[in-house]
Amino acid sequence: MPAMLQVEGLSRRFGGLLAVSDVALDLQVGQVHAVIGTNGAGKSTLINMLSGELAASTGRIRFDGQDVTGWSQHRRARAGVGRSYQRTTIFPEFTVRENCRLAAQAAFARPWALWQAATGCARSNAAAQAALEAAGLAHEADRIAGTMSHGAKRQLEVAMCLATAPRVLLLDEPLAGMGAEETDRMLALLQRLKATHAVLLVEHDMDAVFRIADRITVMVNGCVIASGDPEHIRRDPEVQTAYLGEH
Numbered sequence: 001m002p003a004m005l006q007v008e009g010l011s012r013r014f015g016g017l018l019a020v021s022d023v024a025l026d027l028q029v030g031q032v033h034a035v036i037g038t039n040g041a042g043k044s045t046l047i048n049m050l051s052g053e054l055a056a057s058t059g060r061i062r063f064d065g066q067d068v069t070g071w072s073q074h075r076r077a078r079a080g081v082g083r084s085y086q087r088t089t090i091f092p093e094f095t096v097r098e099n100c101r102l103a104a105q106a107a108f109a110r111p112w113a114l115w116q117a118a119t120g121c122a123r124s125n126a127a128a129q130a131a132l133e134a135a136g137l138a139h140e141a142d143r144i145a146g147t148m149s150h151g152a153k154r155q156l157e158v159a160m161c162l163a164t165a166p167r168v169l170l171l172d173e174p175l176a177g178m179g180a181e182e183t184d185r186m187l188a189l190l191q192r193l194k195a196t197h198a199v200l201l202v203e204h205d206m207d208a209v210f211r212i213a214d215r216i217t218v219m220v221n222g223c224v225i226a227s228g229d230p231e232h233i234r235r236d237p238e239v240q241t242a243y244l245g246e247h
């Protein structure tokens with residue numbers, strides 16, 4: 001199957017620091033591709049370049065066959081590149097449904113329709129409902145988002161991402177701070193979503209990564225030191241030394 005998102009020779013420099021160095025990566029529908037690595041390895045910088053929040057210093061990003069390296073974040077998002085953040089980014093005083101509708105409205109902005117009530121935007125409402133159902137949150141639709149558990153809030157962030165109709169999901173530590181049950185629920189969600197999306201997962205929870213990932217890329221100091229299926233990564237001596245320890 002051709003890659004939905006394809007990265008070649010991607011680097012990012014911050015002054016004298018090479019935060020991401022010559023990274024190559026493929027994301028395919030049907031796969032969760034996990035990127036793991038020590039603190040400061042360059043994982044968030046990589047996601048920020050894929051989403052368009054940060055410009056690449058060198059290299060190329062292709063999405064669905066098109067070179068999107070020079071595209072803005074908004075243009076990539078509209079084309080189908082969705083992302084979630086390390087820190088919770090919901091609107092706590094709004095309902096779960098309103099959060100999803102706002103995410104959809106931001107993605108499908110129609111400046112010429114300013115006179116229409118936002119609540120009446122059929123496309124955003126439909127996208128919000130579909131996202132809630134896909135994320136398993138339809139039964140929580142009318143709940144005030146701020147009153148939900150930490151795990152449910154992270155699930156809502158994935159739903160907000162889904163409301164923008166993405167084909168690629170870039171997820172930055174979606175399991176951070178979760179208990180065992182919440183982790184199980186999120187992994188079940190990712191397992192369902194990968195059937196229709198290409199998923200990039202940046203995550204520190206190694207047990208979860210080895211449960212869910214179809215492919216793992218390991219970064220150290222900005223460089224990819226290994227990439228392959230979980231068994232290959234588990235056995236790689238360089239990965240063992242640099243990162244995994246007992247896993």
Ligand SMILES: Nc1ncnc2c1ncn2[C@@H]1O[C@H](COP(=O)(O)OP(=O)(O)OP(=O)(O)O)[C@@H](O)[C@H]1O
Binds near residue numbers: 019037042043045
């Ligand atoms: N805007 C910036 N300006 C300067 N240096 C930066 C900037 N963003 C990141 N860095 C540096 O780039 C390196 C990679 O950071 P990055 O946040 O991508 O790592 P990470 O793998 O996501 O780490 P963590 O697991 O702790 O989130 C670090 O040394 C960091 O200090």
